[in-house]
Amino acid sequence: MSAIAASLPTDAGAAGCGDAPVLRERGQREVFCGLTGIVWLHRKIQDAFFLVVGSRTCAHLLQSAAGVMIFAEPRFATAIIEERDLAGLADANEELDRVVARLLGRRPDIRMLFLVGSCPSEVIKLDLARAAQRLSQRHMPAVRVLHFSGSGIETTFTQGEDACLAALVPEMPAEPGSARSLLVVGALAEVVEDQFLRLFAALGVGPVRFLPARRAADLPAVGSGTRYLLAQPFLAETARALDARGARRIPAPFPLGAEGTTLWLHAAAQEWGVGERTFREATTIGEQRARHALLRRRERLSGQRVFFFPDSQLEVPLARFLARELGMVPLEVGTPYLHREHLAEELALLPPGVMLSEGQHVENQLDRCRAARPDLTVCGLGLANPLEAEGLATKWSIELVFTPIQGYEQAGDLAELFLRPLARRARLEV
Numbered sequence: 001m002s003a004i005a006a007s008l009p010t011d012a013g014a015a016g017c018g019d020a021p022v023l024r025e026r027g028q029r030e031v032f033c034g035l036t037g038i039v040w041l042h043r044k045i046q047d048a049f050f051l052v053v054g055s056r057t058c059a060h061l062l063q064s065a066a067g068v069m070i071f072a073e074p075r076f077a078t079a080i081i082e083e084r085d086l087a088g089l090a091d092a093n094e095e096l097d098r099v100v101a102r103l104l105g106r107r108p109d110i111r112m113l114f115l116v117g118s119c120p121s122e123v124i125k126l127d128l129a130r131a132a133q134r135l136s137q138r139h140m141p142a143v144r145v146l147h148f149s150g151s152g153i154e155t156t157f158t159q160g161e162d163a164c165l166a167a168l169v170p171e172m173p174a175e176p177g178s179a180r181s182l183l184v185v186g187a188l189a190e191v192v193e194d195q196f197l198r199l200f201a202a203l204g205v206g207p208v209r210f211l212p213a214r215r216a217a218d219l220p221a222v223g224s225g226t227r228y229l230l231a232q233p234f235l236a237e238t239a240r241a242l243d244a245r246g247a248r249r250i251p252a253p254f255p256l257g258a259e260g261t262t263l264w265l266h267a268a269a270q271e272w273g274v275g276e277r278t279f280r281e282a283t284t285i286g287e288q289r290a291r292h293a294l295l296r297r298r299e300r301l302s303g304q305r306v307f308f309f310p311d312s313q314l315e316v317p318l319a320r321f322l323a324r325e326l327g328m329v330p331l332e333v334g335t336p337y338l339h340r341e342h343l344a345e346e347l348a349l350l351p352p353g354v355m356l357s358e359g360q361h362v363e364n365q366l367d368r369c370r371a372a373r374p375d376l377t378v379c380g381l382g383l384a385n386p387l388e389a390e391g392l393a394t395k396w397s398i399e400l401v402f403t404p405i406q407g408y409e410q411a412g413d414l415a416e417l418f419l420r421p422l423a424r425r426a427r428l429e430v
């Protein structure tokens, strides 16, 4: 057996939950809307501004999710649609143009402006695509104006990032010829990007680019030589847009935990024809460090039963990580959307017998959760407090999107996020 085969899971690609039936539910949902994505995207693209065209509710959501920035110039805001705007679209467009002109006049540092649609802007059918085109013509070359929807009608909060990245894809320059490059897709913390860059360099895989880039002018090129790795499991639209530009996805599990990170890197290494000895040399130390960090958490998490409400779309990769690397027992893994193709490698690694559910009927799911009495419930903020009051330990799924959790160095922190609510509850019960 080769060194690589010895260390990679032997059942990678086996059935797991690949063919498991999925409970599909449609009913009331308890999720945040896509505007939430602005909270991490504005930190990531450092010269972009996100202008939500919405209501006071949208403004409140953003303020409470992001907190108030006292020292920095804010890089998001809400243009409030007043009641009188509902009567005349022409007025709303003129007002939007005025707001944008004022904003850009005051903030010469802005290089990319996103007009972000909301429920109210969609209800009054304000055409933000056309507005973005009109405003781009007016403000180019200094500022590029794009648009995407963060509306809560039929979305979950991570779809905001998907919509934003999908809006960037048509703006990416064409890769000359069919030059080969690796594109890592999905917003990652800078520290994580830097770690991955070092690993890919050691593997000889490259050039490596990231979408989104840290600055608007650094949008990566794309073409038929582009191979991309998804760093997040909620990027279906972005993947479609990249495919349409000739790029090709490298199928892989997601880089969560020691195993997930190794398999993710290995998929790229195989695409580049990297020898297995080189692969082991480049990854062994990181992988061992991650496994060591997980070991002592495993002692405390092993055997704990976990229940996922659908929220972030990270549920399937997280359940795989918790089950395989920490010995936890996933009872139900609910996800807003189950993208079979992007999750194929993950589903194959999930232990058989896990109940998968897609969509939500919150009352039914709460009944199942109460009946199962899991040791830990991963859910949105709206459900966490009532479940805690019923004596269940909960983990806010949104924290998993705000925290750097990908890669070897973050594996221990990721496990810790699940350990903390259990430790807190144990203290309360003493």
Ligand code: SF4
Pocket (backbone or CB within 6 Å): 033, 034, 035, 054, 055, 057, 058, 059, 061, 117, 118, 119, 120, 150, 151, 152, 153
């Ligand atoms: S976009 Fe819709 S769901 Fe989101 S805050 Fe605004 S009104 Fe609420």
